[in-house]
Amino acid sequence: MRSAFAVLPLLPRAGVLLLCTLWLTSCASVPFDYPRESSQTMPLSADTTLGEFAFKWKQEHGTKAGFIGLPLGADALGLRLRMLEHAEHSIDAQYFILKKDQAGTLFASGLLAAADRGVRVRLLIDDIFSPDVDEAFSLLTSHPNIDVRLFNPLPRQSVRYLGYLTDFKRANRRMHNKSLTVDNAMSIVGGRNIGEEYFEINQDVQFDDYEVMMVGDIVEDVSHGFDMFWNSDLAIPMAAFALEVDVSELNEWRDYVRQEAFNGKEGLYATAINSPLLLDLQEDRVEPVVAKATLVTDRPEKLQTAVGDAAELVVIDEMARRFLEASEEILIVSPYYIPQKAGAQFMESLLDKGVRVIVVTNSLASTNHIPVHSGYARYRTRLLKAGAEFYEIKVDAVAGKNLWGHQPEAVTLHSKATVIDGESIFIGSLNFDPRSIKINTEMGIFIESPEAGSAFRDNIMKELARMAWRVDLNEKGKLRWTYHNGDDHQVLYKEPQTSWWRRFQVGFYRLLPIEGQL
Structure with a gap:
C-alpha cells in the first residue's frame, strides 16, 4: 500500500498547506478536563437595594411576577447598565454573543465596576460568534471576583474556525440562551445578544427586538437555569486557555467608563441610562404587568x-x-x-x-x-x-x-x-x-x-x-x-x-x- 505521504508531491503547494493545517487543527483539543469549581446562585437578600425591592414585591404580589417590556434598544441597554450599577452581591450573565464593540465594552465595563465593589460576577458565553474577545475575557477573568466560562468552545491551538469543521458534530451544537440576573432579584430575558446592532446603536439596519425585565419568584427559576449551564461539563473556564494578558489594562476599561459617564448628554452611556423608560421607572410612571409566569429551558x-x-x-x-x-x-x-x-x-x-x-x-x-x-x-x-x-x-x-x-x-x-x-x-x-x-x-x-x-x-x-x-x-x-x-x-x-x-x-x-x- 502506498504511504499517505507519497501523494503530497502531487498536490499544489496551497493544498499541502491546507491539509497540514486541517490535520493540526484536528489534533488540537479543548481542555474539557480543566479543573473547575461548581457554584450556585447567591440567595436573594433584603440587604441589597434590588433584593429589598424584590422582597417588597413578593409581600404584595405573592408568587406572581412583575414584567416590563423592552422593545427599544436604548431602554434595553440602559436598564442593563443601571442593574449592573445597583448590583451588590452577584451578577449572572448568559449570552450567545458578546461583541467587542461599544455596547459590549460598556456591558463588560459594568461587570468590571461591579467586581471592583466586591460583587461576584459569572459570565457564560457561547463560543461561536463572539469574535476577538479572548484577550478581553482573559483580562476580566484575571479579576478575583470575575469568572468567565466559554460554552462548548472551539480549540485555540490553531486556526479557530477550522476546529468547527474538523469537529463539526460537537461544535455545531450551540447554547443560544440569553439572560442577565442581578442579586437574584431582577432578570432580563429575551432575544437580544450583547452588541451594537441589538441595541440599535448607529446601525443602518435596525434590529427589531424584544425582551422583558422581571421581578418575583420567576427570577430564581432563571438563576437555577443559569446554574445548570454554568456547572455543565461543556462550560470551560477562560483560564483553561492560559492566555497571557497585562492586568494593568483593566485600568483602561475603568477609564473608559469614567469618560463615557461624564461625556455629557450626547454620550452613549448617558443616553442609555437616561432613556425615557428609565426616567419613567424612576418617577413611577410605569406599572409592571403582574402575572403568573413559567420558565422553560x-x-x-x-x-x-x-x-x-x-x-x-x-x-x-x-x-x-x-x-x-x-x-x-x-x-x-x-x-x-x-x-x-x-x-x-x-x-x-x-x-x-x-x-x-x-x-x-x-x-x-x-x-x-x-x-x-x-x-x-x-x-x-x-x-x-x-x-x-x-x-x-x-x-x-x-x-x-x-x-x-x-x-x-x-x-x-x-x-x-x-x-x-x-x-x-x-x-x-x-x-x-x-x-x-x-x-x-x-x-x-x-x-x-x-x-x-x-x-x-x-x-x-x-x-x-x-x-x-x-x-x-x-x-x-x-x-x-x-x-x-x-x-x-x-x-x-x-x-x-x-x-x-x-x-x-x-x-x-x-x-x-x-x-x-x-
Whole structure:
C-alpha cells in the first residue's frame, strides 16, 4: 500500500498547506478536563437595594411576577447598565454573543465596576460568534471576583474556525440562551445578544427586538437555569486557555467608563441610562404587568445527545403542548420560520380544528439570513392553502430616528414572541427553525395574563399595518404581497423590494440539502 505521504508531491503547494493545517487543527483539543469549581446562585437578600425591592414585591404580589417590556434598544441597554450599577452581591450573565464593540465594552465595563465593589460576577458565553474577545475575557477573568466560562468552545491551538469543521458534530451544537440576573432579584430575558446592532446603536439596519425585565419568584427559576449551564461539563473556564494578558489594562476599561459617564448628554452611556423608560421607572410612571409566569429551558445535555433526541426538546415540547390546548388563535413572531414537514403537518392539524394561525417573520428583503428564507419559502404556499396567515416585514418600515438620534435605512426582525389565545405570552430565545428546535439550546418565559396577552397581541396586529406585507394567494393560487397603510397601497406578485440576485440565491439554496441546519 502506498504511504499517505507519497501523494503530497502531487498536490499544489496551497493544498499541502491546507491539509497540514486541517490535520493540526484536528489534533488540537479543548481542555474539557480543566479543573473547575461548581457554584450556585447567591440567595436573594433584603440587604441589597434590588433584593429589598424584590422582597417588597413578593409581600404584595405573592408568587406572581412583575414584567416590563423592552422593545427599544436604548431602554434595553440602559436598564442593563443601571442593574449592573445597583448590583451588590452577584451578577449572572448568559449570552450567545458578546461583541467587542461599544455596547459590549460598556456591558463588560459594568461587570468590571461591579467586581471592583466586591460583587461576584459569572459570565457564560457561547463560543461561536463572539469574535476577538479572548484577550478581553482573559483580562476580566484575571479579576478575583470575575469568572468567565466559554460554552462548548472551539480549540485555540490553531486556526479557530477550522476546529468547527474538523469537529463539526460537537461544535455545531450551540447554547443560544440569553439572560442577565442581578442579586437574584431582577432578570432580563429575551432575544437580544450583547452588541451594537441589538441595541440599535448607529446601525443602518435596525434590529427589531424584544425582551422583558422581571421581578418575583420567576427570577430564581432563571438563576437555577443559569446554574445548570454554568456547572455543565461543556462550560470551560477562560483560564483553561492560559492566555497571557497585562492586568494593568483593566485600568483602561475603568477609564473608559469614567469618560463615557461624564461625556455629557450626547454620550452613549448617558443616553442609555437616561432613556425615557428609565426616567419613567424612576418617577413611577410605569406599572409592571403582574402575572403568573413559567420558565422553560432546554438542558445542556441537549448538546450531548443525538440531534432531535425527543427527551431533550424541552422548550419546543412545552410550546407544542400549549399549541394543542389553543382554542382560538396562535400568533407567532419569529425572524426565522422553517416548520419542516412535521411542523407543517402539526400546524395544519391546528388549522383543521379551527385555530387561527398568524405568522410574522422576515421578508426576503429584510432577512439577514437568505438561506433561512429558502427553507421558509418551501412551506409558505402549503400553509397558506391550509389557512395560515403570513406577514413579512417591510424592509423600509423604519419609524424614524431612534433614541440615539440615528436614522436607520432598513429594518430586520429579531424578536421572538408567541401569543396563545390572547392569554399567554412567550418571550425568549427560540426561533421557529430546525436549529433552535433540535440543534441548539433555548430558553424563554411564558407570561399568563389575559389583559397583557390581548394588549400585546393587539399592539402587534396594529403595527403590522405599517411594518409588514400581507402574504396570501390570489384566485389562481399565486403568491401575492399586499401593503396597505394610509394612502400607500401596493400589490406585488414577486418577493417585494428584492433584486434578481437575492431571489436567485433563494432558489439556489433551495437545491441544497441544508434545511436541517437552518
